[in-house]
Amino acid sequence: MAGLGQTLGRAATWPLTLAARAVDPPLRAWQRRTGTGGMAAVFLAPNLLIFSVFVLVPLVLNFAYSMTGGTGILLGQRPFVGAEQYARLLECQDYTRPITCREDQFWTAVGNTAQFVIFQVSLMVVVSLITALILNRDIRGRSFFRAVFFFPVLLSPVVVGLIWRWILQRQGLLNLIMVKLGLEPEVWLNDRVYAFAATIGVSTWAHMGFYTLILLAGLQAIPRDLYEAAEMDATPPGRVFWRITLPLLGPNLAVVLVLALIRGVQIFDEAYVLTGGGPGTSTLYLTQYIYESGFASLLREPGLAAAASILMGAVLVVLTLIQLWLSRRAEGRKAR
């Protein structure tokens, strides 16, 4: 019987053995030529290839497109126009009134995104901090609640958007409940303010578990005896929070803030599924503008979309650098 098992096992690994035999001679030859240092390149190559094909090349292409005009799809069919697309996007009489800008939709999206980011990030930081503080206490069913708050993070953004559309639409769950309770139903997603608030609320709900987790880790890293020392010092709970918890959570809060900012600027999928940018353009955010002007509108303008995405990318690069700097500083502080 053992013999059969061994045979089967060998049969199962046979293809692997074959493959290993096949790649062995060229790898050996390569190593003889380049030494062990050269082997690093071999193992990094697949990842570098993927990175190039899906990130680096598109990035360069995108930059190239942003310098071209017309409605052609292939780069060869598009005339070079230099920085004209950027000039178009930036041309404006009064930046506070998108209607006076040449590409008014772009500036509407910029304004909406800015408002979204301000409200959503503030809400996100506060809500995830409160949740983390509660989950950090010795409450009954703590692991259950941790799972509950983290669960939405696992959902696809499209699913999140769909769920909430079913809840908020004209004949959705919320209105059903309101009617049952004898209240006037409301067309939530057709109201500028409600729709805007819905995109904020839904995206916060969908991602807060992630930020809560970061803050929870930070809270748990604060030594318990500091709280006991504060207790011996007769410190009121409010003062414990402001003078001990918050300062020691600072690095984690900073990371949460910047990560939420970066993801806030990129807001797209769940908001697009939920409101489609409407009503009107009241929830039209930057990524949706880029997507529509480049791919989905009647008059496709890949050059304009590329330029807009480069501008947005510049903002994100700045935010990412801040985030890297902050997390490095936090690590440095921990190491000390």
Next chain:
Amino acid sequence: MGRIVLDGITKSFGATQVIHGIDLEIEEGELAVFVGPSGCGKSTLLRLIAGLDRPTSGRIEINGRDVTRASAADRGLAMVFQSYALYPHMTVRQNLSFGLENTRMPKPEIAERIDEAGRMLEIGELMERRPTQLSGGQRQRVAIGRAIVRNPTAFLLDEPLSNLDAELRGTMRAELARLHARLATTMVYVTHDQVEAMTLADKIVVLRGGRIEQVDTPLGLYNRPQNLFVAGFIGAPNMNFFRVRATGGQAELPGGLSLAVPGEGEVTVGIRPQGLHLATGDGPALEVVIRLVEALGAETVVHADAADGTPVVTVLSGQPSLAAGQPIRLAFDADAVHFFGADGMRLEA
């Protein structure tokens, strides 16, 4: 101010009981030391006194006031943690003032108290530094300073010196003794270091498995240990024990040396290593064979085995010329001998 009374204290964590009925009085101004093996409940007992944990049953009194249900904040005690528990994001000055600010003490008085503590502990120049910029010994001083400025009814210290190296521990120990003499405040001190316990304590509380084994002065414990555990725990090297059978008030040590014993049947004879010395003359003596010689200069520690294999340790003064494998004869004075009955309790001679 600062008399602490524990009355029938027990503590269970879930189903495990770790403190089994402690009755203890710590007098005003006294320095009481809790010693005992790891896990015997020293820290737990201290935390119960501090109010960081609540006893399962029993009463705690401070200055005649029942504080069993009072919060830590209400007890007027200050604690020095083993880890120091300094606030890492605050300067030394902020660490010291933090607790005082909670009491709404006027600023000038806070500054005055901090200055005084700074002078007393020689941390005046460190005031603007953060804990990460201090050495272990300096952190220790700041932790003590944070307790001192509060002017507490009593200090609670949980192994405050255990994170320091041997030399610094010696210095800080002397400093703590000086501080206690100067402040004359009650202190409860947890340690597993015998030397700390012996040198600092007015009163030593020996704990084992959540029970008190003996409470006495350091010399009282050393000279009259009430049971085998205390006898073996206090004093270094450990006391030598010989198990003998006593009949008619007499028993024989391994090797044939007979001595008068206050008991019958199974008796343990205990002799401290310092109580044994080389026998002179041919009279009856304890005959052993040397296994190991540790010459420390001023004294020599000799590890040997009696005829029946019982290990015997003796500390001889000076540098006698001895070698492993050599048989020697040991003598002792009658008053250096302790007797314990079959139940492990002391038998009075």
